[in-house]
Every structure is written in structure tokens, then in C-alpha cells.
Amino acid sequence: MISNAMDLVHENSIFAISLLQNRFDQSSKLMFLISTLFDPRYAFLFYAPILYSLDRYTGRKIMWVAVISEWSNQILKWILHGERPYWWIHETSVYNKTGLPDVQQFVITCETGPGSPSGHSMVTASVWYILIEAWLRHRSVDSTKSNLTAKLAWSFYTIILAVVSLSRVYIAAHFPHQCFLGGIIGVAVAMIISNLDTDSLSRRGYLTGGFGLFASAMATYVSLRALGVDPMWSVDRALKWCAKREYVHLDTTPFFSIMRYVGFFIGMGLGLTSSYSKSASKVKFTLGMKILSTILAFAVCKASEYIKIPMISQLFFYSSALLINIILPYTFVALIPYMVSKLSVKGKTKSK
Incomplete structure (x- = not known):
């Protein structure tokens, strides 16, 4: 009965996807751009380094929501076992007599993880919630009260979530309900992290937390295997039904996601509790120092995108991914601020 109900939801959604693709056929590049810009990995490679360099408090919150959102998203994907439109149309028996619907695949369609909830919607909801909240706080706007500025800010936030979800549905990577679910959970994660004291966690706490994230993911994996469910079923579906094999990338697999959020959390913790970070925090950063830190941090993270792990x-692939994701946050959280603070002190000394 549940299966029949989901088939009905999927079938109606497929009709909407086909209609959307035909209606906005000339806007495909815009949809690709939106889907790419709001990729969850950019929470780690773009938002985190830039925000931390400009505002350490907001930056820490961004890093936390990025990690917790990706972790919970990956766990939920395994548990919920959600289909993706581009392979569901081939696997279901709904179209045995009527023929396959007109649903296109694109170069960014063939993600390998399960479809529910949408990672794009979930991470975007979490990260932008923190961004909007930080912006309102800096403007001394109380978002809990009826205020025009707050209303406009949260309306903008809603539009962003809607546009990102629309792009994911357009490329046939997600069904609409998966994007809606991702957005709701993402908001919940952000609200929890927003009210959580993340400043007092020790190095041991971060290492324990990193191990806990990894252990919980593996426990979910092992439990599903014990129940006779293959957690990697979606990878086989992607390889089977993706129009071109080269469209399928290993950096969208569940295990790569684990390496990213576990490594990032450990590297972030090592950086925040390091002597370099503590030394830099004693120096009051000027706007120029913040801009320099931002440029260097962004450059390092951007350069990491060009690293192709053979x-x-x-084991080598995923171990290398873990190491890279430990080094990146440590670099922009500890090493770059320390270096900029030392250069600033030397410059002031010479000018005297």
C-alpha cells in the first residue's frame, strides 16, 4: 500500500518534471548554474572559509551546520531509501504499457546517493538560515518581532530555497517532496545549531565528535546490511541508468560524503583549538586583514577542487579525501589567520 502511494506521488512528480523541462527548455543553463552554485560541497569550500575570515562567530556556526546537515542528510538518505527520477522511470512498472515519459538527463543529473531528502535543499536551508540570522543580528534587527526588514530577509530566504529546489527538480535529480523534506530538516538543524554553544568544545571533544560522526554512519551501514538492505544500491542504479558513464562521479557517493564531513569536523576542531588560532585571536583584525584572509582562504579551497585523487x-581514494578535508579547514581556521596576524605585526613594527 505504501509502495502504491509512493508510485502515485512519483508518477505525478514525473509529469511535473517533464512539464518543467519542456516549459523552461531555454533556461537549462540557468538551472545548471543554480544547482552547481548551491552544491553542498560549497558550504565547505566557499561559505565556510569566507565567512570565518570575515566573522569568526558566524563562520563557526556555518561550519557546524554544514557538517551536521551533511551528516544527517547522508544518514537519512540511507534510511529513507529514496528514489531519484532519472532512474525511477526505468525501474518502476508504472510505465510498462504507456512507454517512458519525456524526462531528460543532464551532465549534473547522475548523482549516486539515494534521493531523499535533497542534500542541496537541506544544506542550503541550514547555511542560509545562519547567514540571514547573522545579517539581521549585525543590523540589530529582532527577527522574532514583526519587522519589515526581517520579513524581507526571510522572504528572500524562502525564494532561495524555492529556486534551488526548482533547479534540482528540473534536472531530474530529485522529486519535489524530497526537496521540501530537505528544506524542513535543514531549517531544524540550523535552529538547533544556532542556539548551541559551539565555542567551548575542546580538541578532545572535536576528535570524539569526529569519531562519533563516522561511527554513527558506519553503524547505520552495518545495521542496514544486517537487515538485508544494501546501502549502496543507489550507486548501482546510477551506473545502470545514467545516460553516459562519465556523468557518474565518485565524489557524490555516500562514502565520499562521510569522508568530507568527518574530515572537515576534525580539521575544524584541530584548527580552532590550535596554538596558531589562539595566537591569531589575540590580534584585532582590521578590514584589510580580514579581506586578505578571505582571499587566501578562498584561493586555497578553490585550488583543492583541482586535486584529482587517483x-x-x-581505500586510497577515500583516505586521501579524508586527509584533504582535514587539511582544508585547519588551513583557513588556523594557519592563514596566524600568518596574516604575524605579517600585520611585522608591518606595524617596521613602520614605527
Whole structure:
């Protein structure tokens, strides 16, 4: 009965996706751009380094919501076992007699993880909630009260979520209900992290937390296997039904996601509790110092996108991904602020 109900939801959604693709056929590049810009990885490679360099308090919150959103999203994807439109149309028996609907695949369609909830919607909802909240706080606007500025800000936030969801549905990577679910959970994660004291966690706490994130993911994996469910079923579906094999990328697999959020959390913790970070925090950063830190942090994170990990073995691939994601946050959280603070002190000394 549940299966029949979901088939009905999926079938109606497929009709909407086909209609959307035909109606906005000339806007495909815009949809690709939106889907790419709001990729969850940019929470780690774009929002985190830039926001931390400009505002350490907001930056820490961004890093926390990025990690917790991706972790909870990956766990929920395994548990909920959600289909993706581009492979569901081939696997279902709904179209046995009527023929396949007109649903296109694109170069960014073939993600390999399960479809529910949408990671794009979930991480975007979390990260932008913190951004909007920080912007209102800096403008001394109480978002809990009826205020025009707050209303406009949260309306803008809603539009962003709607546009991102629309782009994910357009490329046939998600069904609409998966994007809606991702947005709701993302808001919940952000609200929890927003009220959480993340400043007092020790190095041991971060290491324990990183191990906990990894252990919980693996426990979910092992539990599902014990129940006779293959957590990697979606990878086989992607490889089977993606129009072109080269469209399928390993950096969208569930295990790569684990390496990203576990590594990032550990690297963030090591950086925040390091002597370099503590030394830099004693220096009052000027606007120029913040801009320099932002440029350097963004450059390092952008350069990391060009690192192609060779597929010598799966162990080597995922271990390298873990190491890279430990080094990146440590670099922009500890090393870059320390270096900029020292250069500033030397410059002031010479000018005297």
C-alpha cells in the first residue's frame, strides 16, 4: 500500500518534471548554474572559509551546520531509501504499457546517493538560515518581532530555497517532496545549531565528535546490511541508468560524503583549538586583514577542487579525501589567520 502511494506521488512528480523541462527548455543553463552554485560541497569550500575570515562567530556556526546537515542528510538518505527520477522511470512498472515519459538527463543529473531528502535543499536551508540570522543580528534587527526588514530577509530566504529546489527538480535529480523534506530538516538543524554553544568544545571533544560522526554512519551501514538492505544500491542504479558513464562521479557517493564531513569536523576542531588560532585571536583584525584572509582562504579551497585523487584503490581514494578535508579547514581556521596576524605585526613594527 505504501509502495502504491509512493508510485502515485512519483508518477505525478514525473509529469511535473517533464512539464518543467519542456516549459523552461531555454533556461537549462540557468538551472545548471543554480544547482552547481548551491552544491553542498560549497558550504565547505566557499561559505565556510569566507565567512570565518570575515566573522569568526558566524563562520563557526556555518561550519557546524554544514557538517551536521551533511551528516544527517547522508544518514537519512540511507534510511529513507529514496528514489531519484532519472532512474525511477526505468525501474518502476508504472510505465510498462504507456512507454517512458519525456524526462531528460543532464551532465549534473547522475548523482549516486539515494534521493531523499535533497542534500542541496537541506544544506542550503541550514547555511542560509545562519547567514540571514547573522545579517539581521549585525543590523540589530529582532527577527522574532514583526519587522519589515526581517520579513524581507526571510522572504528572500524562502525564494532561495524555492529556486534551488526548482533547479534540482528540473534536472531530474530529485522529486519535489524530497526537496521540501530537505528544506524542513535543514531549517531544524540550523535552529538547533544556532542556539548551541559551539565555542567551548575542546580538541578532545572535536576528535570524539569526529569519531562519533563516522561511527554513527558506519553503524547505520552495518545495521542496514544486517537487515538485508544494501546501502549502496543507489550507486548501482546510477551506473545502470545514467545516460553516459562519465556523468557518474565518485565524489557524490555516500562514502565520499562521510569522508568530507568527518574530515572537515576534525580539521575544524584541530584548527580552532590550535596554538596558531589562539595566537591569531589575540590580534584585532582590521578590514584589510580580514579581506586578505578571505582571499587566501578562498584561493586555497578553490585550488583543492583541482586535486584529482587517483583511483589506485577505494581505500586510497577515500583516505586521501579524508586527509584533504582535514587539511582544508585547519588551513583557513588556523594557519592563514596566524600568518596574516604575524605579517600585520611585522608591518606595524617596521613602520614605527
